[in-house]
Amino acid sequence: MLLDQLERSLQYSVIAARMTTAIAEVAVRVVQCPSPLDKWKPVREVMSWILLVGAALNLAGATQFLIVERHAADGELMLFKWFTAGAAAVFACLYLFLYWHTGYVQPFLFFGAALKTWAFVIALVLFLRRQVSGRRFVEFGVTNGLVAVGFWTYLATM
Numbered sequence: 001m002l003l004d005q006l007e008r009s010l011q012y013s014v015i016a017a018r019m020t021t022a023i024a025e026v027a028v029r030v031v032q033c034p035s036p037l038d039k040w041k042p043v044r045e046v047m048s049w050i051l052l053v054g055a056a057l058n059l060a061g062a063t064q065f066l067i068v069e070r071h072a073a074d075g076e077l078m079l080f081k082w083f084t085a086g087a088a089a090v091f092a093c094l095y096l097f098l099y100w101h102t103g104y105v106q107p108f109l110f111f112g113a114a115l116k117t118w119a120f121v122i123a124l125v126l127f128l129r130r131q132v133s134g135r136r137f138v139e140f141g142v143t144n145g146l147v148a149v150g151f152w153t154y155l156a157t158m
Contacts, residue, residue: 047157050150051099054112057143058092061085091115106158113151120145 065085091112098105123141126132132140 047150047154048099048102050147050154051095051109054116054147054151055092055095055099057147058088058095061140062088062092106155109151109155113148113155116144116148116151120148 062085065081065088094108095112098109120141123132123137123144127134127137127141
């Protein structure tokens with residue numbers, strides 16, 4: 001049973017990597033195109049707050065995995081949860097860095113936006129399969145989806 005779960009997790013990871021790569025390739029093409037969006041500069045300046053929201057969401061998620069979830073009995077599951085907590089904390093630090101150094105938003109925020117989009121997609125799939133509760137879907141999926149929309153909007157105004 002655990003082996004099947006790990007195999008499925010690996011398959012989902014491969015799918016996630018392929019989707020993230022495809023999104024990144026599209027993002028690179030978008031960045032290389034000349035943009036007539038200079039009129040959006042005021043919107044971009046206001047949208048930088050979304051980086052703080054993304055950082056707060058990631059720190060809250062990392063804390064949840066490290067503190068609340070530490071009582072899980074399965075060591076393999078704990079390994080993945082703690083790794084996820086570390087990755088969430090690293091991305092939180094990245095979002096804070098980008099907030100203070102907006103000149104680096106492109107290309108780094110593309111990866112955060114892709115990951116937030118992926119978080120929403122997997123939460124939606126699992127919710128529709130009734131493998132996660134509605135509460136977990138809202139806490140994880142919807143919040144990441146809203147931040148993803150904010151990140152993509154922020155990038156579109158660059």
